[in-house]
Amino acid sequence: MITRFEHQRATTVEQALAAVASGAVPYVGGTELLAAMKLGLTAPERLVDLKQVGELRGVRSDDDSITIGAATPHAEVAASLIVRERLPMLANVTSVIGNPRVRWQGTVGGNLCFAEPRSDLIPALIALRARLRLRSQEGGRGVDMESFVSAPFTVDRRDDELLVDVVIPTGDLLFQQYHRLQIMERPTVGVALVGAATGWRLCVGAAGYIPSWHDAPTPGGFDADAVADAIEPMEDAAGAADYKRDLVRTLVSRALSGARKVDS
């Protein structure tokens, strides 16, 4: 049951910032927010629609990084030539989220800020060492992707802030692969493995309450058993804790053997 709410549509970032400063909840596609509102799980009194804020949408790049506007639909990221060329793992991840409708309605920023624990995008961006830029009427700040999500559905964003974009460093990438397994509607386990000249990062998403990530100088520095033991598996319709832990072990092993093949 949706209760009463007020609604406004922003066309500029300034309008959007003013709206969130006055307590409005931002949304673009509404794939998560409207679904939760329909179930009565959340009842915001004010909404602000960001679909028309052009500044928040699109993929930009320079030599060392790719920047994705928070209001960019997943499908647009997946179709971006520059993303497909330099961040094939991200192109892959954004082309398997939900279904084609969710990928046109849903956006990168919405996915990150909603922080459903069973997300493909969050572990991928942690492994890619993405940095998020937020703004409020007071000013802006940056947050590393790995410290953005603190608990299920809980992120480091104040109600008066907007996530503006995601900056992904691409300068020294050597390797990027995402292994996933999905049993129900959302991913069951996602393992992102990214190698860069400065080091390797492995992130496990979806299996635990929050993503868990590990750094190592080479892929040989990761241990699948240790990674699996480190997660606190979330039991749900897809499986109990022991099963999920074993899935993590299997997928991490597969990811590492993929890296070894490339390495050798």
Place this chain on the structure above:
Amino acid sequence: MTSPYQSRRVQFTLNGRSVASVVPLPTMLVELLRDHLGHSGTKVSCDTQVCGACTVLVDGHPVSACTYLAIDVDDASVQSVEGLAAPDGSLSPLQQAFIDEFALQCGFCTPGFLMMATALLQENASPTRREIVEYFEGNICRCSGYRPIVQAVLSAAGHGAEGGHGE
């Protein structure tokens, strides 16, 4: 007594014609089409964005009209199943292929599949069988086992019975 909800006017293009309606804010796009504008071809089933029965195109892209605020299509262009056939009643190649391939039984999912297939062929005029299957991940047909639907899209895309190139 009056409705407890605020209402707002929404004006948009529906299947090429300009339309307007005044709706309570919580109205979903599918309710606007079905209940306010009498376009009942678009169906509601799962109501959770997984079955695709409510698929319509907004500005050319497929959305779940069950979870899309009606007021958000203000100024937009919406295409529903009623807009697929030509004004003279002649069917689109996809519609004809669905008939020829027996790609429907109860028909409740059919409008959603047709709209998804329309979106797919706009994105990719010559999809492979695998691409079609994957594009339909979010559309449920409980009657057919999907085979004839996939075949219909292949056939409308010009692959005929050969089944497209590659898996």
Place this chain on the structure above:
Amino acid sequence: MSRIVGKPVARVDARAKVTGAAVYTVDVVRPGMVHAAIVRSERAHAFIRSIDTTEAAGSPDVIGVFTAEHLRHLDPYYGHIIRDHPVLAVDKVRFMGEPIAIVVASTRLTARAAAATVTVEYEDLEPVIGIDDAVRDGAPLVHESRYRRGTGVAWETVPDDHLGTNVAHEAHLEWGDVEAALGAADLTVRTTGTYPMLYAYAMEPYAAVAEYRGGQLHVVSSTQHPFMVRAELARIFQVPHSQVQVEAPYVGGGYGSKSWTKVEPLAAVAAHLTGRAVRIGLTVEEAMLTTRADSARVIVSTGLTSDGAIMARDFQVDFNTGAYADSSPSILDKAVHRCFGPYRIPNLRIHARLLYTNTVPASSYRGFGAPQGNLAGEYNLDHAAHKLGIDPGQLRRRNLAAKGDELLPKRRPLDADVAADLDLLLTSLQRDPPQVDAPYRYGIGFGCSASDAGAFPTSTAMVRIGPDGSVLVSSGAVEIGQGSATVLSQIVAEELGLPMDAVAIAQSSTIATPFERTTNGSRTTTLVGLAVLRAAQAALADLRRMAAEVWSCGIDLVVASDGALCGPDGRAAGYGDVVTSWFGIDGGEAIGIGIVRPEGETKAMPPFWEIGVAGVGLLVDGETGQVRVERLATVGDVGFAINPAAMEGQDLGAATQGLGAALAEQLEYDGGQLTNPNLVDYRVPRSTDMPSIIDTILAQRQDGVGPYGAKGGGEGSLNPIGGAVMSAIARATGVWPDDVELPMTPERVWRLMRGSPDGR
């Protein structure tokens, strides 16, 4: 030589369905129509202490709020076998989600908002959820009082009186001496098969629009059984059938789940109490709280000789049927007939119980009691073959009943060649086995089933040939997607020598079409087909009589040819000309009635045996337990496929639902609450789950009683899938458990491979 039957003629409903023009109950709008929302129980088992509707009654737009108190002047119970189901809960709720009150308002939004304000005080009772809860000593009683028989007691199912227990119905079948035979067997294999609680998921959720027209109750409903719903409504309101009209427009999927009465009484009492046209349109979540399929535990022991001959089978069948009986007593009886398979079994004993629990009431679903028992029964034979070192196809061939054998005493002998069907299946299934590498493993599985199908042979139909020679068929059978509109039209076009576009069909309206008992049991093509065939022949005979009078010749001299009549001396006239000449004006019609009843070829029951012969080849990921079905084969032993494309569509659809049950679908209860009443957490097969190799084989031996030798199909291909998948997984993994349970989720397969019990 047929012109129209036996060919993949385009569906007559296709154009309406691809343009969005097809009208379903959810699309029906009536002048002044208002909307009902249902207040549902938040408890699984409780006495209702009070219901406070004050706030709802004063809410914006609200026209009325009604509880069981408002129905006291009616006879507000339904249930066609056991009349145990109150329209609105009376004094007590028996499952979480049971309707307690109806709120009628001018919009759906405001009706739902008002319904959310109704508060109910409960006095909790201990809930009964599982089979073991229901049968233990001292179990709380779901029903305390005796109920009356329903209006549609099935011909072979008579409700028992089990006052003081949770057993709603029992059934028993026995011949030979099972104990002695099991004692003498070389090998006895025991299997416990647990079949999940399933939701049919017809994509159109239950909906009904009710109103009074000139004092007559008129209900439009998404139902498979308009005439049976009429009977139940007439009894609730205590009026003659003629005062109640029920019609079903296009139905958005049925699969059995829209059999008998569901939401129609709620809409009807709301219309009765408000005097308005009232629509009830459930959400899928509410539909999942309306009905489901019976879950089951089936224990089977089979005794065999060392060379694989079955000596005896002993079955214990327990069905969890939820809070109300609905069609489940009949389903239980059928499960008894269908669990042991199309085999010669010298000694057989089956005991079955139907158990009330505080869960969503179970009712019909595709297969009607067959899939539940087939899982245990067929896996058990594969397990036996494995233990004996015999090829599973060989073991079956050795025991399969032959055409003409009696599967059930005093019933129609087997009218199919199941061994030939099995050969067709295995040839397809064993073709080109894939090469697989670790961690993947491949296995095939298959099974057989025989169902005493066709429900009851009661069917009437009418064919009218109009003044322009075009034809209107009237049948009470419902178009639920199975293609009845097309197949019935094909039969009439064939019989009258007319093209398809000269034939139109009107269906499923108690006021506009003649009586049809039900649209279930795979009966429509065979029995309704026979009725329309006879009606077409009768209409043609009527037309010939007219021509004979016009031409003043003997009727024997008038013959039909290519859509026209020819008489002596080279006389010929189109059908329309004969009609108008006879009536003497540009009007009139020739009318034919077709009737099917238990007489002649449809006297022996069942009207036909519906055979299921199907199998899969699947890959198991040895590390994650994920299963990918690579190939699927079905044999539709349908006698004659009047529309082969539609028939193959039915077989693939049925098998696909079987795959859902085998691998993913399951309604889950935690305490008294259904925890996955949505399509996100109740996962049905998607396009990506489908095998890449699908072979829908049709076996057409024209051995049925239906038109041109047709027999029913459309359910059979579901029945063996569960056991086939289980056996394929056992072959792939090399692990053969004694206890099997569907769905085989990746987690269950993983536990099977590791011998690891559930870690929860």
Place this chain on the structure above:
Amino acid sequence: MTSGSFERQFETLRTAEECWAVLTDVDRMAGWVGIVGQVITRTPLVAYGASLEDRMGPFRLRADLDIRVTEREVPARIRFRASGQDRQVGSRLTVDAGMQLVPNAGRTIVRFDGTYSVEGRVATLGGPMIRHKADAILDQFLSRAEEELR
């Protein structure tokens, strides 16, 4: 329905009387657990009311709890039943819990046990999440209790 049970204990140097005084001071205890707002004492050691509010990102659950003491023996043990519902979310919470104070060689063993259940919409969406949350709340409560009785 999502349900769970718990059983925890710790030992303190305080006497049972001292523990009792702290562990029946509802206003003080309310501050230990983030999700409990104001507590109203209707009849001391018999009936209380409390407001509960929990948030997980955008999801919010609010319920007025009715708390009734079902057994008590000063200063040894107390049991209560708390129940309430969030009508907006369509969910109901019930907690049956008890505390036992067992003197043990100059120390006191403080034992808590109980069951909780969440029924309705919330339970259809996140059983594991609820259990996870309940564990966290219990941990929070017990660590504060242990701290205060150190």
